[in-house]
Amino acid sequence: MTxxxxxxxxxxxxxxxxxxxxxxxAALAKQQNQHLAxxxxxxxxxxxxxxxxxxxxxxxxxxVPSELRKVxxxxxxxxxxxxxxxDDGIDVKKYKGDTxxxxxxxxxxxxxxxxxMAVSWAEVLGAKHIxxxxxxxxxxxxxDCRPEYYEAFNRLVEVGTKARGIKIKTPLxxxxxxxxxxxxxxxxxxxxxTWSCYAMEDKACGVCDSCALRLRGFxxxxxxxxxxxxxxxxxx
Amino acid sequence: MTxxxxxxxxxxxxxxxxxxxxxxxAALAKQQNQHLAxxxxxxxxxxxxxxxxxxxxxxxxxxVPSELRKVxxxxxxxxxxxxxxxDDGIDVKKYKGDTxxxxxxxxxxxxxxxxxMAVSWAEVLGAKHIxxxxxxxxxxxxxDCRPEYYEAFNRLVEVGTKARGIKIKTPLxxxxxxxxxxxxxxxxxxxxxTWSCYAMEDKACGVCDSCALRLRGFxxxxxxxxxxxxxxxxxx
Numbered sequence: 375m376t377x378x379x380x381x382x383x384x385x386x387x388x389x390x391x392x393x394x395x396x397x398x399x400a401a402l403a404k405q406q407n408q409h410l411a412x413x414x415x416x417x418x419x420x421x422x423x424x425x426x427x428x429x430x431x432x433x434x435x436x437x438v439p440s441e442l443r444k445v446x447x448x449x450x451x452x453x454x455x456x457x458x459x460x461d462d463g464i465d466v467k468k469y470k471g472d473t474x475x476x477x478x479x480x481x482x483x484x485x486x487x488x489x490x491m492a493v494s495w496a497e498v499l500g501a502k503h504i505x506x507x508x509x510x511x512x513x514x515x516x517x518d519c520r521p522e523y524y525e526a527f528n529r530l531v532e533v534g535t536k537a538r539g540i541k542i543k544t545p546l547x548x549x550x551x552x553x554x555x556x557x558x559x560x561x562x563x564x565x566x567x568t569w570s571c572y573a574m575e576d577k578a579c580g581v582c583d584s585c586a587l588r589l590r591g592f593x594x595x596x597x598x599x600x601x602x603x604x605x606x607x608x609x610x
Numbered sequence: 611m612t613x614x615x616x617x618x619x620x621x622x623x624x625x626x627x628x629x630x631x632x633x634x635x636a637a638l639a640k641q642q643n644q645h646l647a648x649x650x651x652x653x654x655x656x657x658x659x660x661x662x663x664x665x666x667x668x669x670x671x672x673x674v675p676s677e678l679r680k681v682x683x684x685x686x687x688x689x690x691x692x693x694x695x696x697d698d699g700i701d702v703k704k705y706k707g708d709t710x711x712x713x714x715x716x717x718x719x720x721x722x723x724x725x726x727m728a729v730s731w732a733e734v735l736g737a738k739h740i741x742x743x744x745x746x747x748x749x750x751x752x753x754d755c756r757p758e759y760y761e762a763f764n765r766l767v768e769v770g771t772k773a774r775g776i777k778i779k780t781p782l783x784x785x786x787x788x789x790x791x792x793x794x795x796x797x798x799x800x801x802x803x804t805w806s807c808y809a810m811e812d813k814a815c816g817v818c819d820s821c822a823l824r825l826r827g828f829x830x831x832x833x834x835x836x837x838x839x840x841x842x843x844x845x846x
Contacts, residue, residue, distance in 0.1 A: 446686055453682060454730045482733030483726055483770055490722040494690045497718030518770040526766040533762045534719055534754040 384408035386503035392428030395507030401563040403505040411442035418449040424575040431567035485518040551591030566600040577602040620644035622739040628664030631743030637799040639741040647678035654685040660811040667803035721754040787827030802836040
């Protein structure tokens with residue numbers, strides 16, 4: 375008979391945005407852990423409804439029970455950058471393409487907020503691992519995406535939590551988009567339930583930066599993206 | 611002529627709850643820094659209206675301009691602990707006395723959330739120091755209040771921010787309540803604009819744990835608490 379304590383030690387929390395990276399991160403967590411809990415952060419961005427739908431479809435796929443799904447509204451993070459002094463010394467990530475909004479503007483130290491929520495929840499649930507689909511390549515210039523950052527964060531968790539042994543896992547840190555897509559296929563992860571487009575929700579626009587990056591990844595991987603697009607960028 | 615860059619480097623962010631510890635922490639920040647910015651976190655606790663009033667009175671005292679005062683609703687932190695699995699392995703801080711609510715129940719890793727907001731804002735403002743009135747003595751059993759925790763957090767800030775040199779300052783870490791009160795008097799800090807009571811807002815109840823701790827501190831310091839009480843606990 376397995377005790378409740380043993381079961382908990384096999385529980386991992388996955389940060390699941392609804393994008394491909396978090397899907398593959400969750401698929402890798404599933405390989406290593408018996409049970410998964412899914413955490414989704416809502417920034418009140420334009421395509422949140424669609425991303426939340428993907429979150430639940432991915433959760434259904436991995437049979438995550440409803441009590442182990444959590445959605446937290448983190449739109450307060452936008453307030454922090456809303457200062458009149460914001461102009462000085464802050465980089466706002468530029469999105470080209472036809473998106474009118476910047477859905478996910480640069481919030482300094484943002485990953486610490488995100489990971490902290492996962493750590494708090496991990497202590498409550500008794501989970502030992504937290505999976506985040508961070509990709510170092512995507513995040514040049516973001517200091518809170520580098521390997522040293524995750525090392526320092528794991529140290530903070532070690533000294534700052536009561537539960538012993540909670541660890542952040544970043545299995546995608548050194549992967550390219552092409553490798554991530556290939557890994558998704560290998561693991562039979564439901565790419566059809568992911569969303570990357572910043573601009574639209576019925577079909578992906580196909581021309582925003584995020585769609586372009588995704589489609590280029592499928593092109594390089596020699597695969598067909600299973601989701602529908604309004605149009606395809608000229609390079610394809 | 612001082613450049614805008616120089617001015618920013620003299621800016622410190624103070625976490626100001628409206629209690630005595632944060633007042634003294636801010637008073638010490640004022641000694642060391644030319645300009646202060648004040649950050650207040652609203653947990654939607656019973657006495658928040660009163661604490662927010664104290665926050666603004668303390669901010670007025672230290673001439674903090676309105677654009678350098680920020681209030682963030684962090685009641686979402688309560689959600690994280692709201693799991694059906696909460697029972698197992700979580701310590702909820704017990705309050706005795708006649709309070710009916712637990713206004714500030716234990717959220718694992720909570721200080722990381724609080725400090726991260728201050729760090730994000732520090733990067734936006736160009737502030738170099740963040741003052742928190744953490745007291746190690748008060749927080750036995752809370753791993754995210756220990757000196758090692760602050761060391762690890764400072765390391766995380768070092769690797770996780772673009773701005774160089776942001777540091778968390780914990781000037782009260784090794785002080786007793788008595789010493790904090792004496793320091794407030796020494797620095798002419800407005801103790802009359804602080805609030806500690808968990809239960810009431812018109813006058814302090816005088817009997818909840820927080821009132822008792824405060825009154826005992828004044829007793830030991832040989833000072834009279836300048837705020838009004840409904841009653842005094844029996845030990846006085």
